[in-house]
Amino acid sequence: MNPKIERAIYIGLIVVLAGLLVSFGKKEVELQKQIPVTAQELYKKLANPNVNIQIIDVRPYEPEDEDYDDEYLYYTDIHLPGAIPLPDCDESKAPEEAVEQINPYIPTIIVSRDGDPEIFKKCAQKFKIAQNLAGGVVAWDEAGLPTEDGEYEPPKMGGGGGCL
């Protein structure tokens, strides 16, 4: 066979396979978005220092009045360690120091009060790879996993937050 033709066949085959690999990769990312991560799975991920992940909390940041009895309603009452507040997925409602920490290109876990799929759908569009926390902050707390309260404090030495 003519070497030029043979080379073209090999290169063509490699290009087709690489194209398939890319499309499969995209499909995998899309599927991952549909699968919520459980509190235990997230805890395991966060405990692994090699996993770079950010947690975005979409609940309202702080109460406007003192008269409420749901402890899971506001970020400042209870949140996952290192979670970045982004109320309603709207940067204008988030503290300035929190907005600076948000990175849309790293794997992101969206945390709501109870894992609301609607707010997740809205928020997931802002991130390249996003997953919902099944059961939200309620499930996390009921699983007995560590929580924090109070205002958002950005990490001291860079990073995107989300570490335990």
Added chain:
Amino acid sequence: MSMIERVLYWLAIVVLIVGLIGLKSQISDLEKKAQSAQVQLQEGGEE
């Protein structure tokens, strides 16, 4: 075309095929998980 070049092309093709098979099994696994998550979500919505 030299034998080395031919071997390198085949090596690339084999690596890509192995990657595709791995990714395909991961995708079918994820599809199953996504389906069960969807069912759970529907059951939760009906309650």
